Amino acid sequence: MILQTLTAFVLSTTLQAQHSQKERCAHHQASGEMMCVDRNGHCMDVLVDGQNTVALTDEATAQRVHAIKHDQDVCWQLMQPVSTKLRVSAKAGGIFPAFLGKIEKIDAHVFQLADFDPAVDSRLDQVEGVRMEADGDPNGTWSLTSERPLKAGEYVVAFQVFGVGNWDKQAVLLKLDPVLPPGPADKTGVGD
Amino acid sequence: MRAICLTGLLLLNGFAFAAGGTQAVLRDRCVAAIGASGQPADVKALHETAIPLAESGFLFQFADAAGAAFSCQICDDGNPANHACGSIGLELSWRPKDGEMKRLPAELDKKCVYFLQKEMKPREEALFIDHAIVKRIQVSADHTDTRWIYKMELDDNAFRCVIRKSDGNFRVERQTGDDWRPIAAGVLF
Numbered sequence: 001m002i003l004q005t006l007t008a009f010v011l012s013t014t015l016q017a018q019h020s021q022k023e024r025c026a027h028h029q030a031s032g033e034m035m036c037v038d039r040n041g042h043c044m045d046v047l048v049d050g051q052n053t054v055a056l057t058d059e060a061t062a063q064r065v066h067a068i069k070h071d072q073d074v075c076w077q078l079m080q081p082v083s084t085k086l087r088v089s090a091k092a093g094g095i096f097p098a099f100l101g102k103i104e105k106i107d108a109h110v111f112q113l114a115d116f117d118p119a120v121d122s123r124l125d126q127v128e129g130v131r132m133e134a135d136g137d138p139n140g141t142w143s144l145t146s147e148r149p150l151k152a153g154e155y156v157v158a159f160q161v162f163g164v165g166n167w168d169k170q171a172v173l174l175k176l177d178p179v180l181p182p183g184p185a186d187k188t189g190v191g192d
Numbered sequence: 193m194r195a196i197c198l199t200g201l202l203l204l205n206g207f208a209f210a211a212g213g214t215q216a217v218l219r220d221r222c223v224a225a226i227g228a229s230g231q232p233a234d235v236k237a238l239h240e241t242a243i244p245l246a247e248s249g250f251l252f253q254f255a256d257a258a259g260a261a262f263s264c265q266i267c268d269d270g271n272p273a274n275h276a277c278g279s280i281g282l283e284l285s286w287r288p289k290d291g292e293m294k295r296l297p298a299e300l301d302k303k304c305v306y307f308l309q310k311e312m313k314p315r316e317e318a319l320f321i322d323h324a325i326v327k328r329i330q331v332s333a334d335h336t337d338t339r340w341i342y343k344m345e346l347d348d349n350a351f352r353c354v355i356r357k358s359d360g361n362f363r364v365e366r367q368t369g370d371d372w373r374p375i376a377a378g379v380l381f
Contacts, residue, residue, distance in 0.1 A: 115338070117338060117339065120339050121339075122371065122372040123363075126361075128361045129359055147359075148358065
């Protein structure tokens with residue numbers, strides 16, 4: 001029994017390490033709102049400094065990003081750099097828009113990839129002292145603030161979006177640039 | 193009667209001397225921490241105040257003429273007879289005139305020891321500090337450009353405390369084979 005359990009554990013661990021990006025980021029094979037329960041960002045649209053997040057499909061990039069232990073399934077990316085004081089908004093959308101409903105809160109966990117030192121780090125912890133603040137109505141934009149200035153470079157930012165109905169998460173591979181200004185604020189939450 | 197009064201007076205003087213001695217030792221730890229914090233300061237030119245806190249703690253403040261000040265909150269945490277300290281290692285901060293207070297790195301090795309003994313001591317033990325365990329922890333520094341690393345040994349088991357210099361994030365880890373497994377984590381400053 002113990003041997004069977006150990007074998008199952010080893011196989012499971014090995015399979016996790018061998019996940020393709022397609023497998024890692026697939027939505028749940030159920031119907032209705034259960035399609036969203038893996039919470040890997042398929043049930044919302046996220047806009048960062050005016051850019052829509054898009055699926056991260058390149059296997060080599062995904063492999064490089066997941067070689068670092070940050071415990072995030074990074075399934076999304078931004079094609080252009082954004083501000084270190086970025087503004088983000090989210091809308092219920094994707095494969096089952098009714099899942100989230102109106103947005104009540106956006107949270108962010110920020111991981112600086114270059115900060116991982118494989119010689120001494122068993123894992124990459126998020127940057128401390130970072131938080132999101134609503135610019136006005138919670139359904140509008142939220143601004144990223146940090147106690148210490150964020151450096152230019154490659155990051156994974158996991159946006160957790162809480163709606164009236166449920167919550168979803170997009171872990172986004174992006175580049176931050178302190179020279180860039182943040183996108184415009186939407187204080188009303190009415191959107192376009 | 194006179195002998196009793198004299199003995200009492202001597203005892204009081206003894207306590208006052210011991211308390212004064214403790215205050216001086218704790219004050220010196222604060223001064224050393226300011227010097228090591230990376231925040232430029234000429235401690236001799238600073239105006240000092242000491243505010244007693246609870247049973248065996250002090251808040252030392254060191255202010256400069258421009259209105260900036262260091263605050264150092266410290267407890268007599270190395271004294272096994274004292275059970276009033278909630279942790280080991282002092283808390284140091286600096287506030288510029290009219291500016292926002294910022295916490296500074298200070299006595300990180302002691303804080304690492306505190307978190308290790310906290311994980312190792314029996315759950316039912318009510319005291320914050322188990323001095324018997326603390327005494328058995330051997331610490332050595334092995335820093336890099338981006339991390340403060342304290343190697344710790346306790347009863348032939350290897351641990352380490354890795355502190356990120358950029359934001360004070362830390363992990364205490366136990367060595368298991370070739371792996372380092374986190375047993376505690378948080379922010380130190």
